[in-house]
Amino acid sequence: MPSSCPNYVRSYVNAARNFLSFLLLACVIFLLASQSAERVQSRPSGAGALDQKNDFNAALKRVNKNSVVPPGLEASLPRFPALKRWAKFERPYGAALSRAALHDAASGAAPGSVAGPGAAQSSVVGPSVNQGGIADSSLGSKVEALLRKMTLDEKVGQLVQYSAGQPTGPGTGRTDYKDMIGKGQIGSLFNISKARDANAFQRIAVEQSRLHVPLLFGLDVIHGFRTEFPIPLGLASTWNPVLVEKAARVAAREASATGIRWTFSPMVDIARDARWGRMAEGAGEDPFLGSAMAAAYVRGYQGSRLDAPDSIAACAKHYVGYGAAEGGRDYNTTEISEPTLRQIYLPPFRSAVNAGTASIMSGFNALNGIPTSANAFTLKQILRKEWGFQGIVDSDWTSVAELIPHGIANDGATAARRAFLAGVDMDMVSSLYHDHLEHLVQTRQVPEAAVDEAVRNVLRVKFALGLFEHPYVDETKEDAAMLRPDYLQIARDAAEQSFVLLKNSAGPGGVPLLPVSKSVGKVALIGPLANDSANMLGCWGALGRAEDVTSFQTALLAYLGNENVLSSKGTGISEGSDQEMGDAIATAQKSDLVILALGENAPEMTGEAASRSKLGLPGRQQELLEKVLATGKPVVLVLFSGRPLTLPWAFENVPAVLAAWFPGLEAGPALVRTLFGESNPSGKLVVSWPRSVGQEPLYYNALNTGRPANQANGDPKFVSRYLDEQNSPQFPFGYGLSYTSFRYGPTEIGGKQLKASALNTGLHGGKDTAFTVTASVTNTGQRSGDEVVQLYIRLQGTRVAQPVRTLKGFERVTLAPGETKNVHFTLSPDAFAIWNDHNQLAVEPARVTVWVSPDSAHGSPTELEIVP
Ligand code: BGC
Numbered sequence: 001m002p003s004s005c006p007n008y009v010r011s012y013v014n015a016a017r018n019f020l021s022f023l024l025l026a027c028v029i030f031l032l033a034s035q036s037a038e039r040v041q042s043r044p045s046g047a048g049a050l051d052q053k054n055d056f057n058a059a060l061k062r063v064n065k066n067s068v069v070p071p072g073l074e075a076s077l078p079r080f081p082a083l084k085r086w087a088k089f090e091r092p093y094g095a096a097l098s099r100a101a102l103h104d105a106a107s108g109a110a111p112g113s114v115a116g117p118g119a120a121q122s123s124v125v126g127p128s129v130n131q132g133g134i135a136d137s138s139l140g141s142k143v144e145a146l147l148r149k150m151t152l153d154e155k156v157g158q159l160v161q162y163s164a165g166q167p168t169g170p171g172t173g174r175t176d177y178k179d180m181i182g183k184g185q186i187g188s189l190f191n192i193s194k195a196r197d198a199n200a201f202q203r204i205a206v207e208q209s210r211l212h213v214p215l216l217f218g219l220d221v222i223h224g225f226r227t228e229f230p231i232p233l234g235l236a237s238t239w240n241p242v243l244v245e246k247a248a249r250v251a252a253r254e255a256s257a258t259g260i261r262w263t264f265s266p267m268v269d270i271a272r273d274a275r276w277g278r279m280a281e282g283a284g285e286d287p288f289l290g291s292a293m294a295a296a297y298v299r300g301y302q303g304s305r306l307d308a309p310d311s312i313a314a315c316a317k318h319y320v321g322y323g324a325a326e327g328g329r330d331y332n333t334t335e336i337s338e339p340t341l342r343q344i345y346l347p348p349f350r351s352a353v354n355a356g357t358a359s360i361m362s363g364f365n366a367l368n369g370i371p372t373s374a375n376a377f378t379l380k381q382i383l384r385k386e387w388g389f390q391g392i393v394d395s396d397w398t399s400v401a402e403l404i405p406h407g408i409a410n411d412g413a414t415a416a417r418r419a420f421l422a423g424v425d426m427d428m429v430s431s432l433y434h435d436h437l438e439h440l441v442q443t444r445q446v447p448e449a450a451v452d453e454a455v456r457n458v459l460r461v462k463f464a465l466g467l468f469e470h471p472y473v474d475e476t477k478e479d480a481a482m483l484r485p486d487y488l489q490i491a492r493d494a495a496e497q498s499f500v501l502l503k504n505s506a507g508p509g510g511v512p513l514l515p516v517s518k519s520v521g522k523v524a525l526i527g528p529l530a531n532d533s534a535n536m537l538g539c540w541g542a543l544g545r546a547e548d549v550t551s552f553q554t555a556l557l558a559y560l561g562n563e564n565v566l567s568s569k570g571t572g573i574s575e576g577s578d579q580e581m582g583d584a585i586a587t588a589q590k591s592d593l594v595i596l597a598l599g600e601n602a603p604e605m606t607g608e609a610a611s612r613s614k615l616g617l618p619g620r621q622q623e624l625l626e627k628v629l630a631t632g633k634p635v636v637l638v639l640f641s642g643r644p645l646t647l648p649w650a651f652e653n654v655p656a657v658l659a660a661w662f663p664g665l666e667a668g669p670a671l672v673r674t675l676f677g678e679s680n681p682s683g684k685l686v687v688s689w690p691r692s693v694g695q696e697p698l699y700y701n702a703l704n705t706g707r708p709a710n711q712a713n714g715d716p717k718f719v720s721r722y723l724d725e726q727n728s729p730q731f732p733f734g735y736g737l738s739y740t741s742f743r744y745g746p747t748e749i750g751g752k753q754l755k756a757s758a759l760n761t762g763l764h765g766g767k768d769t770a771f772t773v774t775a776s777v778t779n780t781g782q783r784s785g786d787e788v789v790q791l792y793i794r795l796q797g798t799r800v801a802q803p804v805r806t807l808k809g810f811e812r813v814t815l816a817p818g819e820t821k822n823v824h825f826t827l828s829p830d831a832f833a834i835w836n837d838h839n840q841l842a843v844e845p846a847r848v849t850v851w852v853s854p855d856s857a858h859g860s861p862t863e864l865e866i867v868p
Contacts, residue, residue: 132305133356134391134464142468143459147452149211155451156437158187158213158458161394161428164201165191168220168608169397174431177201184209185434187426187458188262190218193543195478198259206471214471216462218262221301221312222281222540223247225254226482226548227665229491231538231606231642232267232293234498234661236283237683237736239788240812241296247494248300250487251542252312257481258543259473261465262313264361264394266297268348269318273697274690275328277610280539280602280642280662282323284686285699285733287344288807291351298355306358307466316352317361318396320378321345325365328696329611334365339800341367342835344701350387358461359392362424364399371406373399374415379423392457394426395419401430412436417445425454483548488666495663495670497786501681501737502657502689507634513656514636515677515739518559521592524566525556526584526628528573528621529640530597535573538662539607539642548665552597552638555668559676566591570628573601574619581624588631595675596628599640602662606642615646615693622649629653638671644689644730651730659683677739682786682812684736684855688729695725700733700856701803734790734807734855740781740817744789747852747862748774754832754866759843762829771827775852779815788812789823790853795846795866799837802846805856823852832866 147155157180163169164177168191180186181204192198198217205215223229229247230237238244248266255263268290271279283293294316303311321341325332336345349360362379363372372378373395383389400419401412409415416432417440427433440446462468507513516523529535533549557565570576570584588594598621600606605618616622626649629635636656639645650657658681663670673679688698709721721727750772762768777789791809795802809825832843846866853859 132307132464133302134306134358134460135356136464139460139463142463143456146211146213146459147455150455152438152441152448152451154184154211154213155455156433157183157185158455159426159437159451160186160431160434161188161190161218161426162186162431163191163397163429164189165193165197167191169429171398171429174434178204180434181205181215182208184211184213186215187213188216188218190262190264190428192217192260193219193258195258195473195475199472199475202259202471213459214462214467216262216313216458216465216467217260218264218315219255219260219542220265220540221251221255221260221263221542222265222267223251223538224491224542224544224664225251225258225260226543226545227251227254227484227487227491228537228541228544228549229494229664230498231280231540231602231662231664232282233280233284233642233686234663234683235494236289236293236686237500237659237661238494238497239289239684239686239810240497241292243490243494243497244293244296245300246490248297249303250490252301252303253310254482254487255542256310256312257473257478260312261467262315262359262461263301264315264317265301266294266314266316266352267318268294268316268352269321269323269363270345270348271323271687272699273323273325273328274615274643274687275611275613275693275696276323276325277330277539277606277612277642278323278608279687280606281608283348285688286686286701286807287347289686289810290348292810294348294352295355298352298357302356302358306461306464307469309466309470311465313358313391313461313465314352315359315361315392315394316349316357318363318365318372319349319360319383319393320363320372321367322363322365322372324697325611327611328613330609331364334367336367338839339835342841346382349383353383353387353389357391358464359394360389361394361396361428362399362419364396364402366406371399371403371408373424374403374408374418374422376422384423390457390460392425392461393423395424395428395430397428398430400424400427400432413440416440420446420454421450425457482543491664492666492670492673495666496674496679496681498661498663498683499670499674499681500659500683500685500735501739502659502731502735503651503654504737504739505655507655512739513634514658514675516593516636516675518676522564522566522590523556523560524568524587524591524594524633525553525597526568526570526587526594527597527624527638528569528571528576528619529599529638530567530569530595532597535599535602535640536662536664536667538602538664539610541603544665550666550668552668552671555672556595559672570596570624571620573599573605573621576620576624581620581627584624585627585631588628588633591633594628594631594633594635596625596635596637597640598625598637599645599660600642602640602642606662610642612643613693615643615690617645617647622647625650625654636675638675644685644687646690646692646730648691648730659685677783680739680783680785681736682738682788684734684788684790685731686733688733688856689731689735691728691730692725694722695727695729698729700729701806703801704804728857732855732857734788734853735857736788736855738781738785738787740779740783740785740815742785742787742815742854743778743780744852744854744859745776745778746860747850749850749862749864752864754848754864756843756845756866756868759829759832759866763833763841763843768828771831773809773825773827773850773852774822776820776822777813777815778820779817782817784814784816786812786814787854790851790855791825791827792851792853792856792859793827793831794849795832795834795844796849797846798834798844800834802834805851807856825852 267281283290301314321334324334403409403415413436416436504512531553533546537544568584568587705720792805851859
């Protein structure tokens with residue numbers, strides 16, 4: 001209003017404005033209350049639904065008209081995250097109540113698990129999102145009471161983390177832990193692996209420090225603690241989130257028995273380039289599957305309540321885009337456009353946050369020039385403001401100090417300030433928060449309120465875990481908690497479901513070589529990984545021990561008897577002698593069937609700092625393979641690797657190939673049961689398998705380009721292709737064979753037209769337009785088998801180009817021979833939404849192609865249209 005306005009005009013205008021605000025608020029309350037009531041009525045009646053309605057109405061009453069969030073509001077809205085987000089972040093800036101908030105309120109919904117049938121299978125009622133999780137309303141007052149008593153030095157202490165065991169990166173930070181713990185100057189230690197050690201450190205914190213704040217002990221429990229499961233890439237290849245959740249639960253039970261209450265897992269980085277060694281640690285290239293897996297891990301680790309003694313806090317990492325390292329070289333720079341960031345790289349993190357993850361780890365990589373450990377856009381705007389995340393943001397190992405070599409800080413104090421102000425709460429190993437944060441506050445370069453906020457995040461997790469009530473672990477129960485028989489059974493199931501049968505062509509009798517008959521005669525088991533235990537533990541073995549592994553050879557001997565198994569190493573993984581090679585050829589010649597166990601060295605060639613520019617078999621293994629094949633014996637190749645390997649010769653010449661990844665403790669029994677047909681392979685690829693390294697990065701959900709190759713009757717010259725290689729992968733994303741066969745019926749859809757306007761209303765919380773897709777799948781073979789049925793869509797005609805296919809659903813079904821099942825998918829509006837050129841998530845008019853198919857390259861399409 002112009003300052004020249006007379007005062008009486010001003011007061012009239014102000015009164016009118018207040019009245020209008022009041023009216024608006026009243027309307028919103030009325031609308032919300034009536035919608036809520038409507039929804040509550042349409043849901044099964046019960047105390048839960050009524051509680052939610054009452055909670056909601058009570059909470060709404062406390063939203064006053066002064067754009068101030070009244071104390072307690074946050075606590076009263078645990079079940080309505082979007083509403084809470086609005087109240088906390090948007091309303092103070094004058095934003096209208098968002099449709100999502102309205103939707104939350106009206107449906108009383110817990111924040112969404114990932115849409116799609118595959119993700120919805122979980123039998124465990126998940127998780128610690130609200131009650132018992134980091135958003136539990138009871139935590140706020142405890143946190144505030146403690147915070148009020150803390151000195152600045154003690155506050156900073158909560159933000160400091162060191163490694164006090166086997167280092168997992170360069171250096172260890174400082175080592176004068178005991179002194180520092182006693183002074184309340186350390187918030188977390190990690191890499192401790194014995195209950196006795198955890199208790200000893202904890203005693204110092206609880207008994208000697210002024211405020212008795214317990215330490216939080218962390219460890220990389222990535223694919224098992226003592227019971228090792230397949231590597232995450234293998235776990236994802238099961239396409240079975242329920243199984244993954246069970247594996248994570250087992251890991252939590254074992255780790256917590258040692259005093260570990262925080263795992264730096266799941267790694268939810270999208271990996272599109274097999275040169276990047278850390279592909280082994282994640283769920284592959286797809287955001288939809290990755291989101292389902294992210295939520296499954298979080299549910300498994302955190303259980304139904306974080307304060308249960310066998311629950312551990314999850315940490316979704318490495319936020320964000322780390323997997324897009326240029327050239328697949330670890331730690332390298334990443335450049336990711338916002339639509340790609342939003343549609344490909346962020347969704348698994350969002351899913352982990354929705355599932356209640358207690359923490360997030362910032363990455364090593366520079367993202368569009370700004371290191372992710374100093375990136376306020378991703379850490380503050382997206383993670384905190386848009387998603388309402390309330391847990392800890394931990395840095396990666398020395399990633400705060402690495403802001404100096406990145407070139408955005410010239411000294412430790414600046415690195416600490418940049419990382420901290422961008423939203424990194426805890427400094428892992430750098431020690432720069434310890435060294436500089438207090439001084440930065442005293443010199444007003446960092447507001448103390450920001451330190452308070454970070455400390456709140458840490459204390460909230462510690463309170464949620466029940467650490468203040470139960471800081472110690474019972475040392476007498478540690479051993480008995482490990483390797484229980486039911487855990488081994490889950491490890492075996494997971495290993496079997498993780499195997500991907502890549503090829504199975506005719507053997508000598510004209511029938512597929514696999515499964516092998518038990519009466520096959522003499523089997524020669526050859527190769528460096530045949531009698532290997534250590535590698536079966538994968539790249540992050542945690543407390544896994546080689547002696548706990550049943551190796552392939554041990555299991556085969558037990559199954560066929562010593563007299564029927566011949567063995568020879570043939571070569572080491574990286575090097576071998578002529579004599580070993582000669583011995584292997586002679587052994588093969590004496591046999592009726594050869595099984596070759598070849599591949600990578602798990603700890604050295606996969607995982608962190610293990611990028612490769614060549615993706616063939618290391619050392620002399622290719623030579624061994626060719627020489628063994630030249631004997632004319634039928635050969636089954638079992639590949640152990642943390643990524644797909646480029647082996648065009650093998651795929652051309654070897655009749656049967658199984659991708660086994662690194663299968664964990666039950667490697668041997670799972671492999672034997674699979675090769676001899678007691679278990680039918682059902683794993684499917686979660687990464688596109690390249691023909692040659694030059695194709696990388698290679699992923700199915702790519703854009704079409706303006707000059708796509710392989711156009712019927714097109715000019716073969718001026719198209720997007722290689723002169724010396726095909727564009728297509730060796731095996732597509734989603735691919736995997738079975739010992740039986742499946743026939744897919746046509747893809748049927750619940751209508752030929754959808755309205756963008758209605759979908760957008762649904763997207764923002766209005767009435768949903770659910771869309772159904774169905775296909776029949778029949779087992780046409782002689783064996784029972786599991787098939788992972790996949791749903792893909794393509795959008796054409798949108799303003800921002802969309803991938804040639806995008807996974808939108810999956811379901812694992814078991815079919816007896818001859819049995820048919822109709823597999824139904826329900827797509828909600830977000831399945832059709834894209835990140836558009838106005839930086840918004842929205843549905844646009846488009847032509848939509850839909851496939852229900854066995855992988856990303858096949859299936860019969862059907863079409864519909866999204867009209868305005
Ligand atoms: C890795 C993280 C890991 C951390 C702690 C880092 O080098 O990038 O994934 O959690 O070390 O061990």
